[in-house]
């Protein structure tokens with residue numbers, strides 16, 4: 001028995017319209033678009049119109065059309081910030097009212113002051129004092145225990161609050177390092193610089209040092225003290241400890257003495273809240289050098 005040859009399924013060849021295009025005998029059908037595709041297409045048009053009405057969409061000269069829902073990412077952020085401010089309002093008020101020397105006694109307040117202080121420091125202080133508070137020439141290191149204006153909590157608080165040599169605050173720290181070039185004879189200048197150098201350098205010229213000591217006693221002790229260890233009430237630094245704000249080379253010291261120095265720091269009470277100032281002062285005190 002032989003099998004009957006398999007027949008092709010009997011399907012009626014539909015008569016489909018063609019577009020009339022033909023490539024090498026292959027013709028292009030003109031089938032209708034699939035229904036699912038068409039509905040998705042209409043739905044996306046409806047969605048787009050709705051979206052343009054509800055949300056900011058059309059760019060205008062200044063800004064986009066606002067949309068009837070009034071949504072804006074900026075508004076979202078503002079709301080978020082407000083939420084955090086409300087959350088912190090209680091503890092900030094408490095911090096503002098607490099004496100800075102008592103902050104450490106309240107664990108919650110201490111924790112908040114340290115965290116908030118670090119954030120304030122990163123935003124407002126690192127430009128001048130460095131990311132870790134290590135300072136740079138003309139901008140004091142806040143980690144060591146050399147303090148121009150005193151390193152206890154109260155003094156740091158006053159310094160940050162009222163600034164240093166700024167005209168914007170009447171209670172600012174003031175104290176001059178005069179320019180001595182016009183006051184002293186050139187050889188007196190050279191001698192007193194040698195004397196200052198001799199606190200840290202063994203190779204200082206002994207003869208000059210001796211003459212310089214006299215110049216120092218006559219002109220410098222009023223601010224830097226008999227022992228040259230400075231006076232925080234006047235912002236006059238200790239000259240004996242090898243920590244230099246303006247550099248400790250012979251040239252640097254000559255520059256400081258001949259032309260004077262007057263570092264300026266803004267009064268932060270013009271920009272920061274009392275709570276923020278206390279927090280950052282507390283943070284700086286905790287960096288390592290606090291007294």
Ligand code: HEC
Pocket residue numbers: 120121124125126127128129138139140142146147148149150151156159160164235262263264265266268280281284
């Ligand atoms: C524009 C630069 C600048 C910024 C910003 C700045 N400081 Fe200062 N700061 C200085 C200078 C300059 C001095 C030293 C002034 C002087 O020579 O007496 C100083 C001194 C200080 C002192 C005193 C140091 C000492 O030895 O007694 C403290 C504390 C201090 N700054 C804290 C801060 C804190 C906290 C911030 C941020 C809220 C800050 N500073 C932001 C420039 C700045």
Ligand code: HEC
Pocket residue numbers: 148175176177178180192193196215216219220221222223224234235236237239243244245246247253256257261262263
């Ligand atoms: C009226 C007070 C006053 C007198 C007098 C004075 N100084 Fe100063 N001196 C200061 C102050 C304040 C500073 C800090 C300036 C600053 O922070 O910008 C300073 C800074 C210095 C510095 C820079 C220190 C550093 O860390 O870089 C040197 C050096 C110095 N004085 C030496 C002298 C010598 C030497 C004399 C005497 C010829 C003298 N000073 C007299 C107030 C004084």
